[in-house]
Amino acid sequence: MNAALPGEFNVYNTLGVLTVCVAMGMPLTKAxxxxxxxxxIKGRIEVVQTNTPFTVYIDYSHTPDSLVNIGRALRGIAKGRIITVFGCGGDRDRTKRPLMAKAAEAFSDYFILTSDNPRTEDPQRIIDDAYAGVKGTTVPHEVLVDRRQAIAHALAKAGPGDTVLIAGKGHETYQILATGKIHFDEREVVHELLGETEK
Known part of the structure; x- marks a missing residue:
């Protein structure tokens, strides 16, 4: 059977869905x-349709485990480099920040550490907390506080066959800053930066 979503974790999810469908009386072939x-699902290993020779994914992975899972899934299908944009949420568990950076570093050929939803925290402090997990890394990387700038940098770095992963916000169409919530739809941002209209 071919499932639409890549990754080992999605194989388990798919098997779970099939099991429930069959248990409820649906024929296996129909399920x-x-x-x-x-x-x-929007924001879950979602491909952004672009006119580029590389692939752009948006994913809600905002924990170390979810980043590891998406990294494994992408490593299994990526033809070229994996370029990852990620950040950590403000006013949330500070202990997971360095673990997030370590997880992204583990599967990325290039990563960009940026803001997510900083909320009331200083975005640079959040980034510093995360960066502690990859201090001394040999994986090429960049730190850009502005998320739009980070996405632009990732798109500019990508070449034919590469994979760009924009992790952390997924289905969200906003960013939460100290000054309040602003509109920030990463699909729109990608298309604007590429000079394309959204498909």
């Missing part, structure tokens, strides 16, 4: 066909 035609 499998429905899963084959599934479009996926």
């Amino acid at each position: 499998a066909e429905a899963l084959r035609s599934a479009k996926g």
